[in-house]
Amino acid sequence: MRIEDKLYLIGYNIDEEESHLGVSDPEECKKCLGRPCTHICPAGVYSYDDEEGKLSINYDACVECGTCRIVCSYITWRYPRGGFGVQYKFG
Amino acid sequence: MRKNDFDVIIVGAGPAGLAAGYVLAKEGISVAIIERGIFPGSKNVMGGIFYRSSLDDLIPDFYKEAPIERHIVEQKIWLLSGDSMFSTGIKSEKYNAEPYNCFSIFRAKFDKWFAKKVADASAMIINETVVKDLILDGDRVIGVKTDRPNGDLYCDVVIAADGVNSFLTKSLGLRKKITTNNVALALKEIIELPDKVINDRFGVSGSSEGVTIEITGPYFDKMRAIGFVYTNRNSLSLGLGVVTEDMVKLKINPNDLLEEFKSHPAIKPLINGGETKEYMAHLIPEGGYYSMPKLYSNGFMVVGDAAMLVNSIHREGANLAIESGKFAARTYIEARKIGDFSQKTLSSYQKKLEESFVLRDLKTYKNLPKLLEEKQYLISKYPKFIIDAMYEMYNVDKVSKSEKIKLIMNRAKKELGYFNILKDVFSVWRDFR
Numbered sequence: 155m156r157i158e159d160k161l162y163l164i165g166y167n168i169d170e171e172e173s174h175l176g177v178s179d180p181e182e183c184k185k186c187l188g189r190p191c192t193h194i195c196p197a198g199v200y201s202y203d204d205e206e207g208k209l210s211i212n213y214d215a216c217v218e219c220g221t222c223r224i225v226c227s228y229i230t231w232r233y234p235r236g237g238f239g240v241q242y243k244f245g
Numbered sequence: 246m247r248k249n250d251f252d253v254i255i256v257g258a259g260p261a262g263l264a265a266g267y268v269l270a271k272e273g274i275s276v277a278i279i280e281r282g283i284f285p286g287s288k289n290v291m292g293g294i295f296y297r298s299s300l301d302d303l304i305p306d307f308y309k310e311a312p313i314e315r316h317i318v319e320q321k322i323w324l325l326s327g328d329s330m331f332s333t334g335i336k337s338e339k340y341n342a343e344p345y346n347c348f349s350i351f352r353a354k355f356d357k358w359f360a361k362k363v364a365d366a367s368a369m370i371i372n373e374t375v376v377k378d379l380i381l382d383g384d385r386v387i388g389v390k391t392d393r394p395n396g397d398l399y400c401d402v403v404i405a406a407d408g409v410n411s412f413l414t415k416s417l418g419l420r421k422k423i424t425t426n427n428v429a430l431a432l433k434e435i436i437e438l439p440d441k442v443i444n445d446r447f448g449v450s451g452s453s454e455g456v457t458i459e460i461t462g463p464y465f466d467k468m469r470a471i472g473f474v475y476t477n478r479n480s481l482s483l484g485l486g487v488v489t490e491d492m493v494k495l496k497i498n499p500n501d502l503l504e505e506f507k508s509h510p511a512i513k514p515l516i517n518g519g520e521t522k523e524y525m526a527h528l529i530p531e532g533g534y535y536s537m538p539k540l541y542s543n544g545f546m547v548v549g550d551a552a553m554l555v556n557s558i559h560r561e562g563a564n565l566a567i568e569s570g571k572f573a574a575r576t577y578i579e580a581r582k583i584g585d586f587s588q589k590t591l592s593s594y595q596k597k598l599e600e601s602f603v604l605r606d607l608k609t610y611k612n613l614p615k616l617l618e619e620k621q622y623l624i625s626k627y628p629k630f631i632i633d634a635m636y637e638m639y640n641v642d643k644v645s646k647s648e649k650i651k652l653i654m655n656r657a658k659k660e661l662g663y664f665n666i667l668k669d670v671f672s673v674w675r676d677f678r
Contacts, residue, residue, distance in 0.1 A: 163521060
């Protein structure tokens with residue numbers, strides 16, 4: 155099963171106004187070797203656009219595990235605002 | 246003088262926070278539990294096995310009314326290689342008798358139920374609210390800043406039950422940055438199947454009887470990983486936990502790994518025809534005893550995953566969380582009697598944990614994370630040897646059994662080395678004695 159299809163199964167209350175994820179220094183992404191955030195995120199939130207030379211962050215798929223902030227100190231990570239974000243049916 | 250909004254504010258409505266809230270509310274103490282989800286449990290994830298005894302102390306026979314899936318009657322351990330599986334485990338009628346040892350549960354349902362009990366005991370549960378920061382008076386915690394307008398709340402003591410990512414513990418400097426070595430990234434799917442199919446496949450006679458399978462071995466080569474399959478009433482919880490450092494090092498895409506795992510010849514028949522209903526991910530504190538933060542400060546205590554209280558070998562976490570929540574609550578009750586919430590008084594929280602099975606168990610395994618970091622092969626090489634030897638003994642090819650034993654012993658000598666085996670046995674013995 156593709157990750158895209160699995161993300162469909164998760165309930166989210168998406169915060170349309172603001173992202174809770176970001177990068178403190180986008181220049182560092184250009185230099186980064188391996189870009190662990192792009193393969194380690196279990197929700198595939200991060201991808202690197204080679205043409206634009208920048209990290210794209212699909213924050214509304216985030217399952218709030220916190221793995222990205224542990225593998226990269228340039229990722230700015232906070233919890234979504236109260237009531238927003240992932241909502242599991244089973245958990 | 247500023248008036249407190251509550252005597253105690255608990256951040257996070259997981260098992261640790263709810264247990265603390267329950268004990269306090271029952272004593273008539275005014276307590277608020279602040280939860281960032283839309284309801285308690287909506288963001289909570291675990292493998293899915295919940296041990297009874299710690300919660301039973303608080304709510305006797307809770308399992309008769311709580312939303313549980315199955316009580317577990319058989320626990321298996323599988324050693325997996327690419328094409329084989331060696332199985333061992335325990336099934337007992339004693340596990341099939343009340344009060345049960347453990348259950349499979351869904352956290353989104355279970356925590357919601359537990360929170361209702363805590364609210365009925367008169368704790369206030371404040372949902373959809375993020376605690377942004379602690380409010381300090383000098384070095385003493387006196388409240389929390391929330392993301393609500395005019396959302397500052399004051400109290401005697403804050404209990405941080407804010408999970409593995411605990412920003413509050415970090416903001417006080419009680420813990421260092423979590424490293425990729427201290428946490429495992431765990432993934433899980435809920436795979437729906439009719440209960441009768443599950444009963445047949447897992448060999449149980451009723452839809453309330455459950456089975457757990459923990460999976461390790463050479464299949465997870467170069468990874469410190471555990472796989473699991475647990476039976477729920479009409480579904481399976483299937484997942485993997487891998488030490489994050491190993492996932493980064495091997496450049497693994499977690500979902501690819503999970504999909505590959507699901508296609509293994511020993512796993513596939515279990516889930517065949519099932520439909521995935523939910524996918525989730527969570528970090529599990531795997532660092533053990535040495536990764537624990539300082540557990541208290543002036544006006545502050547840390548419980549549950551925030552305190553890294555997980556015994557990953559025995560798959561225990563929620564019960565340790567509940568135990569720690571109880572101890573923190575009792576420590577507050579003692580401190581209140583003398584009106585002193587300084588860290589000197591609150592240090593008895595740590596003492597209570599040390600004297601209980603919680604830290605005794607974590608101490609028993611305190612060297613394990615380091616041992617596996619240095620000797621990952623213990624969970625791949627030896628299980629591989631067992632699988633190969635078993636295969637050899639049962640494979641009838643006209644080679645005599647004595648010849649086969651000789652071959653196996655030769656392979657032990659060549660592949661493992663008698664001296665290396667002795668060294669490994671010694672190092673494991675030394676770490677656990």
